Amino acid sequence: MTASTSVTTSTSQPVRTRFAPSPTGYLHLGGARTALFSWAYARHFGGTFILRVEDTDLERSTPEAVEAIIEGMQWLGLTHDEGPFFQMQRMDRYREVVAQMLIDGSVYYCYSSPEEVEAMREKMRAAGEKPRYDGTWRPEPGKTLPAIPSDRTPVVRFKNPLEGEVSWDDVVKGTITIANREMDDLVIARPDGTPTYNFCVVVDDWDMKITHVIRGDDHVNNTPRQINILKALGATLPLYGHVPMILGADGEKLSKRHGAVSVMDYPAQGYLPEAMLNYLARLGWSHGNEEVFSIEQFCAWFDLDHLSKSPAQFNAEKLAWVNNHYIKLADNERLAGLVQPLMEKEGADFTDGEGVTKAPDLAKVIGLMKERANTTHEIAAAAMLFYRLPTPDAALLDQHFHAEAVAATVKPAFADFAERCKTVEWNKAALAPMIKEVLTAHSLKMPQIAMPLRLMLTGQLQTPAIDMVLELFGREVVLNRLQKYL
Structure with a gap:
């Protein structure tokens, strides 16, 4: 595999997309948008949407984070057709593939210690070169390898091509080309046999017959490595699309200081899932000048050709405007179910209305109050005047x-x-x-x-x-x- 590799995929296959979060925290807005795009693309073509939990980071992955991710997906209504699959439950499969690749000669044992690898990289930095593993244990014809240390358990490295380049037609960014010499031999299994992220992703996408990988552009650097491993396995390659990140109003990467960034912060703040879906859909995708549309319309319209190449900017005021639109459309009984618990916390009396009659019907009150409300919290605050004794100034x-x-x-x-x-x-x-x-x-x-x-x-x-x-x-x-x- 020394020649240039240009990646194309067959469009005749049934569409299969996936959302593969790492359960190291909540479901953030960027992840939710990626899930939405992947889900909508599968729905558009009558395909399959898969939920896969990449939980191999044992130190940071938690059951609570898994629950938070699934809860966020459920709130948004992004139902998966297969899964959730957990990588930690697929260890035997990963080890089976590693073993076969060792037989095929596309991977090899490396006995260099972490300190030795760091010394290699430091030497290259000093020489003004890109720091990388120098291939000490890479088997080549006519090459004599060092003596195997008796006190050291090896890692397994992938034999990345030394020549040529990887080129793929990214559905968002256009053609991307990376020279193979820019990549060193990736560790695909640690000394304890645990496979690494880039290898697990490859095997999962291969086994699950993923046709389209839609993910954040922070994964662009992983893609050529994954493509080379897929090629070594003789696997059909998916089509890749890397979506630019979401920025805050100040142009910086979206973070906690910009307000709520966990999806589940938003129902707690009085936002409706259909509003969040509509707003997320417009962060990096467009359909003419349409600003407000149903999820059914979105699935009918969604394609990969109209994904933006530029980062999207989160605007809290625009989200509030969209939420107001959906509040006005929402069934009053449904809104009452969301609003009443908020009002009860503030001491609202829904019982007998001062002992003279029943309290006003909350759904009817909401029908009067919701036109100007941006959130269910605003409805609750406005409706309180009907459910507490007045104290005129x-x-x-x-x-x-x-x-x-x-x-x-x-x-x-x-x-x-x-x-x-x-x-x-x-x-x-x-x-x-x-x-x-x-x-x-x-x-x-x-x-x-x-x-x-x-x-x-x-x-x-x-x-x-x-x-x-x-x-x-x-x-x-x-x-x-x-x-x-x-």
């Missing part, structure tokens, strides 16, 4: 109701209003004209009634339309609260 109540300048006209109007409340049909269609009749009868303007009424009912000067507020509170609660001031 005394100075505001004096200003709008008790003060001598207004009391002479406003209080009689309120008495009239309260009397009419006893018999009027209790819905917005009847309440709105009733209020106008009171205003006309007492020569008042809407704020002169609406402001003190809002204070008495909610403790706030700002609420939705007063007729809707009245309808939701119900006749009994309204009369009960008014009688305290009349």
